[in-house]
Structure formats: C-alpha cells, structure tokens
Amino acid sequence: MARYRVGLETRERILSATRRLLAEVGIEGVTLKAITAHARVGAGSFYNLFASKDDAVFEVIREAIESVDPDPAGAGADTLDDLVDAFVAFMTGSSPIARIYLQLAGRGLTDPSIASRVLRSHRRRVERFADAWQREDPSLSEAEAVARAEVMLGALTGLGMTALIDPSFDMRAHANELLPSQQGVAVPPLS
Amino acid sequence: MARYRVGLETRERILSATRRLLAEVGIEGVTLKAITAHARVGAGSFYNLFASKDDAVFEVIREAIESVDPDPAGAGADTLDDLVDAFVAFMTGSSPIARIYLQLAGRGLTDPSIASRVLRSHRRRVERFADAWQREDPSLSEAEAVARAEVMLGALTGLGMTALIDPSFDMRAHANELLPSQQGVAVPPLS
DNA sequence: GCAGAAATGGAACGAACACTCCAATATGTA
C-alpha cells in the first residue's frame, strides 16, 4: 500500500517500534496504542500501511525466526565451533530478536501455527549442526550426528534462555563445554 | 474465604479448570469467562473464592514451579541417572504442569517477577544436579560440577521444549546422551 | 428446624482492546 517515500519510512518506523516492543513486553503485551505511540503515528496511518496489528507483528516474527540461523550463506562449510559461536553471539547480542525468538518457542507450546514455524527452523538448524558433527568426526553415522546435534541445540537453547533471564550468566563459557574439542576443560569461575 | 464443603469443592474445580486452560491456551489466553465456563460456576462464585483472576492463575503457577523439582524429599541421595530420569518423566508425563512451566520460562523473558521465581527454582535444581555430578566424579571441583549441571539442565530444558512442541520427539533417548555413563552410546534411530 | 453466614448465577459496569471513518494535508507526476 505504501507508494511514497514518507509511507515507506513510516512503515519502517512502525516495524522498528513493534520489534522493540515485542522484545520488551512480549507478544501479548504489544498493543496497537503502544505501537502507534512509539512510532509516533496515528491509528489511521497504521491501518493505511498494515492490514491488522497481527500483520505487523507477524512480519517481525518472520524476521526473528529467519535470523536465528546464523550466516545461512556459508552453509556447508561451518565448523561446530563456528556454529556454536554464531549461536551464542545471536543470543547474547544486543538485538531484540533473540528474545522474540525464545518467546515464540514458548508460545509454540500452545499455538500450533507458531509451533510449526519454530519446528521447521529448528529442523533446518539441526541439519546444519549434524553436518558439522560429521565433518568433525567422520566415523559418526548420520543418525548419531543428528542425535548429537539435537542435544547440542537443546542445550544451546536452554543456556540461551538462562542467559537472557539472568544477565550475569556467562553463556559463552558454558556453551564451549558442549564442543568435543573442549570436552573436560574447566569453565572459568563465575564472577 | 471458603468455609463450607461446597465452597472448597468449587475452589478445586476452579483451580483444575485454570490448570487445564493454562496448559492448553497459555497464560494470556486464559479468560475469566473460560475459567468459569469450564468450572461451571458464575462469576460471583469465582470472586467469592478468589480475590482476582490472577490470584487463581498464580496459585497454579506456584504449583507448577514447585513441582518441577522431581522428588524433593530424597535430596542429597539421587544419582545423575535418577535426576535425568525424573526430569524426563516430568516433561513427557501427562500432567499439564510441564507445559505451564516452560511457558513461564518464556514469559520470564519479559516479566521480571516471573523471571525471579523461575531463576530461583532453576538455581535450586542446578545445585542438586551439581551435587550429583560430584558424587559421580569426586575429582570434579565444585565450579566444574556446577558448570556441568548448568549445561545439563540447559540441554534438558531445551530438549523438553522440543519434545512438547514435537510429540514424535524421543526425549528420553536424547537425554541419555547427556549422561557420562552413556557418553558415545548411539541413540536409536527415530521412528 | 432455625438463624446466620457462605455460596450462587447473572446482570451491569468501566476500562482497554483492535479497528473504521473521514476531513485535512502532503506528495509525486506531467
């Protein structure tokens, strides 16, 4: 619907406000009033650019789900270290998107349509981690590699959740424990 | 407020309905209308027994958080196998409480009061798992044991989330991968 | 079985919600 420059700018302002609000107050806490207030637009302007509130929210959600996969361009060449590093960076970075993604996972427990989206992106990620496992240890069968990838991603997700709830949690140190190359290496004491 | 038998029964019916609804539609999806409809009571009856909707909801939430710790009575004597087993049983069991707990963890990302409750129970659990780790391998320092417990619980939480979103996921098999006694043992192929 | 308190259902309330409507204005095109 947006054709003029000002309209496209307003659209971006709305999406930016929605992104921030999703991270701060959660999916259910986002109201149209809050979005329009933060984006400094009237309700009429909003509905001139989006069909509904959910339209804007889902736009941001899609963006969140897609950006969980770190560096999707370099597919097929990552080492396990790279993948874990990228995942940790995504979780502990300043972007609100990681918060949104983890909330979505929780919401997938009750909303089937969100569950299927989250699951699909999860399966893609498992595949990439499994490939990396097999490159690291070619003696692994595919099933074994997939199983290890599943456990590793489960752990990374769980650690990410702890890290986002508890800012003092050192996710990177704990995530390194998961790497076969670091097996048994001590984690530095918590500050 | 409840003094007579019928009142206490009604109270239980309301809590039961709230518990089921929390698991099925999530915290934000629970409405007073849904609670009173499922419990077959009028709004007046509800407010005769609870101060607010949140009063009933928090009652169930408290129950959910407390029951995550499997078998708190046998503290200090569990093996790692026992603890993992109990956690898996809790997650994959038929009780709606595991679903509620995982939702809560997600909500802790935006609600500080819920975050602190979830964190407190998490820390208690880490302590128990760390103790079990040290019993299993007395050469571990306390810091190392805590680190391993943290990773293990992160993985269990992440795997539990996957299991509750994807019913075909075999959590028990994957959780066993985490045990030092099973390190390197293959996971049976997914059906 | 009577008195007093507890329990009940449902109508009614204000607040908050997503969304509509529209007159006024800004923007791009030719």
Added chain:
DNA sequence: TACATATTGGAGTGTTCGTTCCATTTCTGC
C-alpha cells in the same frame, strides 16, 4: 502549477476484558 492519490491524526465503533453488586438459595452448628 495543477491534479490525482497517498498519507495523516484522531474521534468514534463495537467487542471483550476483569470485576462488582445483589437477590436468591444452600449450607452447617446449635
């Protein structure tokens, strides 16, 4: 410059929310 249309803010809509109120019924100790 002039025209068509995109963009704007905000008052107004209908709905749903949690909660209150209260007349009526049910319960229990004495």
